[in-house]
Amino acid sequence: MSDWLNQVFCEDALSGLARIPDGAVDLILTDPPYNLGKDYGNASDQQTVEEYLRWTEQWIDAALPKLKPNGSLYIFLTWRFSPEIFVMLKQRMTMMNEIIWDRRVPSMGGSVRSYSSVHDTVGFFVGRKDYYFDLDAVRIPYDAETKKARSRSIFIGAKWLEVGYNPKDVWSVSRLHREHPERANHPTQKPLEIIERMVKASCPPGGVVLDLFMGSGTTALAARRCGRQFVGFELNPEYCAIINERLAALETLEALAVAAAPDAPAEPKAKAKPKAKAAVAPKAKSAAPKKKTAAKKTAAKTTATKKAAAPKPAAPKRSRAVKKAPPEEVTI
Numbered sequence: 001m002s003d004w005l006n007q008v009f010c011e012d013a014l015s016g017l018a019r020i021p022d023g024a025v026d027l028i029l030t031d032p033p034y035n036l037g038k039d040y041g042n043a044s045d046q047q048t049v050e051e052y053l054r055w056t057e058q059w060i061d062a063a064l065p066k067l068k069p070n071g072s073l074y075i076f077l078t079w080r081f082s083p084e085i086f087v088m089l090k091q092r093m094t095m096m097n098e099i100i101w102d103r104r105v106p107s108m109g110g111s112v113r114s115y116s117s118v119h120d121t122v123g124f125f126v127g128r129k130d131y132y133f134d135l136d137a138v139r140i141p142y143d144a145e146t147k148k149a150r151s152r153s154i155f156i157g158a159k160w161l162e163v164g165y166n167p168k169d170v171w172s173v174s175r176l177h178r179e180h181p182e183r184a185n186h187p188t189q190k191p192l193e194i195i196e197r198m199v200k201a202s203c204p205p206g207g208v209v210l211d212l213f214m215g216s217g218t219t220a221l222a223a224r225r226c227g228r229q230f231v232g233f234e235l236n237p238e239y240c241a242i243i244n245e246r247l248a249a250l251e252t253l254e255a256l257a258v259a260a261a262p263d264a265p266a267e268p269k270a271k272a273k274p275k276a277k278a279a280v281a282p283k284a285k286s287a288a289p290k291k292k293t294a295a296k297k298t299a300a301k302t303t304a305t306k307k308a309a310a311p312k313p314a315a316p317k318r319s320r321a322v323k324k325a326p327p328e329e330v331t332i
């Protein structure tokens with residue numbers, strides 16, 4: 001039975017994990033609350049240090065058995081708790097990289113008593129030596145200028161020049177500011193460009209990606225766009241609605257693309273059941289108690305979301321224009 005596949009369950013990940021059979025997941029790609037005091041409509045980001053670390057260890061121990069033996073895990077953190085959590089994971093897995101996501105926050109405002117923090121820390125862990133990793137899927141093409149500069153005869157036919165270079169461990173990708181076409185109404189939404197790179201490198205086509213803390217559903221969307229399957233959890237019903245909207249917009253675009261090119265060979269796609277299931281009715285207070293509800297704002301953004309959800313591998317647009325500097329330690 002695989003009725004848990006391609007579903008986002010609107011429930012606590014810790015209890016929801018029981019739905020997934022052990023050894024069924026190729027990649028755990030997750031972005032838990034960083035415990036920096038954010039309001040996700042629940043208290044998950046506002047725990048004491050002891051509670052937070054104990055809870056983190058609990059979900060890690062519940063999630064790891066779901067991984068295939070050659071599976072991998074990526075976890076988004078900040079410098080605040082990455083040392084403790086990396087140690088926890090190193091006791092259970094092998095750490096391959098610490099990836100720095102440089103959010104490209106422009107130099108405006110920020111801390112006056114320390115350096116402004118503009119990066120997230122991502123841990124990349126594997127279970128054993130023959131872990132799945134497809135470097136060719138994520139190579140970065142050399143630009144025309146570089147290729148031209150390498151035109152001497154010793155470079156002719158050089159495979160590396162054609163296939164591109166492998167991504168380094170500092171990823172400089174703009175955060176999604178409020179006007180970004182990809183932006184949904186979630187305070188710590190991650191850019192598809194980053195998540196898709198992880199999915200392509202560390203989950204085989206058709207494989208399964210698990211995200212315990214879905215937020216706006218970026219992992220689910222990335223998995224679908226890359227022809228992978230997904231499963232995930234999100235506690236806040238308003239964010240679950242956003243996930244459904246984003247997945248539905250993607251489905252619409254895919255259907256339109258097929259209708260526009262009926263003779264084109266169909267790409268193997270994961271079968272989607274994009275409704276987030278309200279498995280439990282969490283007593284979350286409103287996620288965005290501002291002027292509009294999350295769902296309303298999302299509806300207003302549907303056009304933009306559709307653009308961003310287009311199933312082509314093009315990198316999302318970047319923009320350097322922001323109106324206001326975010327407070328320090330704010331991911332978005």
Ligand SMILES: C[S@@+](CC[C@H](N)C(=O)[O-])C[C@H]1O[C@@H](n2cnc3c(N)ncnc32)[C@H](O)[C@@H]1O
Nearest residue numbers: 012013031040044189190213215216218234235
């Ligand atoms: C950092 S955000 C994830 C953002 C996401 N990566 C995105 O791109 O939108 C963490 C999310 O975890 C959710 N969350 C917190 N505790 C949870 C739990 N126990 N089970 C499921 N979701 C939870 C929060 O509501 C929040 O939306």
